[in-house]
Amino acid sequence: MTKKKKTTMSVPEMQRLLGLGKTDAYWLVKKQCFETAIINGKIRIIIDSFEHWYARQVKHKKVHGPPPGKVLRAESYSPQELAEELGIGFSTIYDIIQRYNIKTFKVDSWLRISKRDF
Known part of the structure; x- marks a missing residue:
């Protein structure tokens, strides 16, 4: 059986990934920095869109992972x-x-x- 690649993440997952507080995490969602979808009544962040945004900004850094702004x-x-x-x-x-x-x-x-x- 092949495991499907995860295509979305929750806001709390993104919050932990960037080491943000709840308010800052939801502010990024509200600002529409990346694509989101409502699934079962919950906000999900489209991972490809998030990574596209991450590579083109320099303000937010992942707690563990590559530095931001690679494409920028x-x-x-x-x-x-x-x-x-x-x-x-x-x-x-x-x-x-x-x-x-x-x-x-x-x-x-x-x-x-x-x-x-x-």
């Missing part, structure tokens, strides 16, 4: 990462962004610069 870091820089990469001061990065009107975007209130745009 592959596709963009933070100003600090860019300053370290170029060996220049942090404030110089902000001057370059402003002077050359480089597009930026925010992820969880953190400024990011697309590698493609830079």
Whole structure:
């Protein structure tokens, strides 16, 4: 008999996975960070959607597991990462962004610069 791969998790499971309190866990659900479904009257989080979100954010870290933002870091820089990469001061990065009107975007209130745009 083949065991089926689990496709959803409960909010308390996600809460433990990220080491969050109940309020913060339900806030992520309410904010629609990932897909959910109501099954038997209970909220279930779609695991693939959760992992997609996790790879594209940097604020929340799993208690045990890989660091967040793998895809985000592959596709963009933070100003600090860019300053370290170029060996220049942090404030110089902000001057370059402003002077050359480089597009930026925010992820969880953190400024990011697309590698493609830079």
